[in-house]
Each structure stands twice: as structure tokens, then as C-alpha cells.
Amino acid sequence: MTAFTLPGFDLEAFVAHTLAEDLGDTWPGGGRDVTSESVIPADARFAGVMDSRDAVTVCGLPIAAAFIRKLDPSATIELLVSEGSAVAPGAPLMRIEGAARALLTAERSALNTVQHLTGIATMTRAYVAAMxxxxxxxxxxxxxxxxxxxxxxxxxxxxxxxxxxxxxxxxxxxxxxxxxxxxxxxxxxxxxxxxxxxxxxxxxxxxxxxxxxxxxxxxxxxxxxxxxxxxxxxxxxxxxxxxxxxxxxxxxxxxxxxxxxxxxxxxxxxxxxxxxxxxxxxxxxxx
Known part of the structure; x- marks a missing residue:
């Protein structure tokens, strides 16, 4: 996978800070995903597909992948569409396989990022078309x-x-x-x-x-x-x-x-x- 870079943006720091916020690193008793640790066996593995429920212009998939790789460097990740692609409802965007606990811990941060950036890209595309x-x-x-x-x-x-x-x-x-x-x-x-x-x-x-x-x-x-x-x-x-x-x-x-x-x-x-x-x-x- 080609490294994702943007001028003025530190992807590694963004991923680390976002995960630390979700895991509660600065809170007493924080620094862990208590749900996944207590419910999911340490050796369990998951496979999953990220998909869109609406017609959208896709944005943020490489950043979502970075969240997953941060917690499971050996995860298999396949980006199924490129950034800026216009996709129909139900379109698969990313296929993932890896450690179950890591995938569940990274899931919300990855989804939040893709949902937000895709929302912006989709609205932008609509305004450009309307012009x-x-x-x-x-x-x-x-x-x-x-x-x-x-x-x-x-x-x-x-x-x-x-x-x-x-x-x-x-x-x-x-x-x-x-x-x-x-x-x-x-x-x-x-x-x-x-x-x-x-x-x-x-x-x-x-x-x-x-x-x-x-x-x-x-x-x-x-x-x-x-x-x-x-x-x-x-x-x-x-x-x-x-x-x-x-x-x-x-x-x-x-x-x-x-x-x-x-x-x-x-x-x-x-x-x-x-x-x-x-x-x-x-x-x-x-x-």
C-alpha cells in the first residue's frame, strides 16, 4: 500500500492521538478497550468489509487503513476503490482481515474519519456539479x-x-x-x-x-x-x-x-x- 501523505499533516501523530483519545490514555484506568478485552479471545481473528449505504464520493480510506495497521501491523487490507470515486449504495470500499481485538478497537476511529471526509467530498461534488x-x-x-x-x-x-x-x-x-x-x-x-x-x-x-x-x-x-x-x-x-x-x-x-x-x-x-x-x-x- 502506498504511504498516504499530505503537506502539513502528520498521519502517524493523528492516528496515535485519535486512538489515545478513544482508549482514554489520559484517564485513570484508561488505555484499554475493556469490551474487546473482556469479550473477544486474544487469538480471535476477523474478516470484514467496509461499505457505503448511500451514493457517495469516497474519501479517507488510506487514513482508515492507518488506524488498523497501527493496532495490527500484520492485518491484510485491500482498498477496493480509489479516493474520489463516485460509488453506488452498497458498494464495498475496503476489505480487511486481522486480529479481532485490534480491528474492533480501530473500527470507530476509522469509520468516523471516512464518514466525515466522505460527507465533505460528496457535498463538494454536488456543488461542483450544480455550478x-x-x-x-x-x-x-x-x-x-x-x-x-x-x-x-x-x-x-x-x-x-x-x-x-x-x-x-x-x-x-x-x-x-x-x-x-x-x-x-x-x-x-x-x-x-x-x-x-x-x-x-x-x-x-x-x-x-x-x-x-x-x-x-x-x-x-x-x-x-x-x-x-x-x-x-x-x-x-x-x-x-x-x-x-x-x-x-x-x-x-x-x-x-x-x-x-x-x-x-x-x-x-x-x-x-x-x-x-x-x-x-x-x-x-x-x-
């Missing part, structure tokens, strides 16, 4: 679960979306609170550029903010909570001088109209904030 044949790119946001950002943004990419900035460090995003303190859109942009920030995204929610932001040197505009007619007016003012992003209140039933205005990007917080977990199961059979 239709436009040049707009779907973006995520920083509305992620603390500690899971790299994985959640990976799931967005797996579903066909693109990542916005990874955090507070890789681009400046000037929003209304920054503007209020700085005294205006133009002044806020100038301060960021003067500080040596290369990428300066400026949020505007009024047409009259566009020229001051551009004159100050903003490299991208975030057109916030504008309906399609207002977006078209804003884009006409910008006249392709910088890329433009639509954001705020974007839903599956409105994204097509927003994409059709000609914006370059559409950011959707609910991809990571509100995606429902996929219904994925894992059933074991004693060997």
Missing part, C-alpha cells in the same frame, strides 16, 4: 473543525473543489472588522501591502468600496452577500482587473446563478462546516 459549465472554481473556507483543517481541505479537493487560503498565514483577507479599525477599505489594503503581504484579498459588500480597494492594490476582491444582479454590476466595475470571489449565503439551489455571473471563485463555508456524515458501515465475521 454547471462555467469557469468559476468552488472554494472552501476556514470554517473547519479545529485540528482537522488539513484533512477537511483534502476532502474538498477530493470532491473536485479547490482550497482557499489554508490559514491566517498564507494570505491577508481584509474583512469588515479590519476595515472598521483601519478607517476604510483603501487604508486597510495599503497597510497590508506596506507590511510586505503579497496576496491581499479584500472583502467588499458595496459597489462604492471597489475602486478604493483596487486603487490601494488589492490582489483579489471578495464580493460579499451580493445577489446575481449586484454581482454583475460589481464585475463590470472591476473589469477583470483582479480575480473576484462571490461569498455569503451560497446554497446548492443558488450556486448556478452565482456562477453564471462570471465570478472567478465561489466560496462555500458549509462544505466543511455543515456536510453530513456519509452512511458507511463495517461488518466483521469471525474466522
Amino acid at each position: 454547471g459549465d462555467t469557469h468559476a472554481k468552488l472554494l472552501d473556507t476556514r470554517k473547519t473543525i479545529p485540528g482537522l483543517r488539513v484533512l477537511e481541505k483534502y476532502a474538498v479537493r477530493t470532491g473536485g473543489g479547490h482550497n482557499h487560503r489554508m490559514g491566517l498565514w498564507d494570505a491577508a483577507m481584509i474583512k469588515d472588522n479590519h476595515v472598521a479599525v483601519a478607517g476604510g477599505v483603501g487604508e486597510a489594503v495599503r497597510r497590508a501591502l506596506h507590511a510586505g503581504v503579497r496576496d491581499v484579498i479584500c472583502e467588499v459588500d458595496r459597489i462604492d468600496q471597489i475602486e478604493p480597494a483596487l486603487a490601494a492594490g488589492a490582489t483579489r476582491l471578495l464580493l460579499d452577500n451580493m445577489d446575481p444582479p449586484m454581482l454583475r454590476e460589481a464585475l463590470a466595475c472591476v473589469a477583470k482587473r483582479v480575480p473576484c470571489e462571490a461569498s455569503g449565503g451560497v446554497r446548492l439551489d443558488t450556486i448556478a446563478a452565482i456562477a453564471a455571473t462570471g465570478v472567478d471563485f465561489i466560496s462555500v463555508g458549509r462544505l466543511t462546516q455543515s456536510a453530513p456524515a456519509a452512511d458507511i458501515g463495517l461488518d466483521f465475521t469471525p474466522l
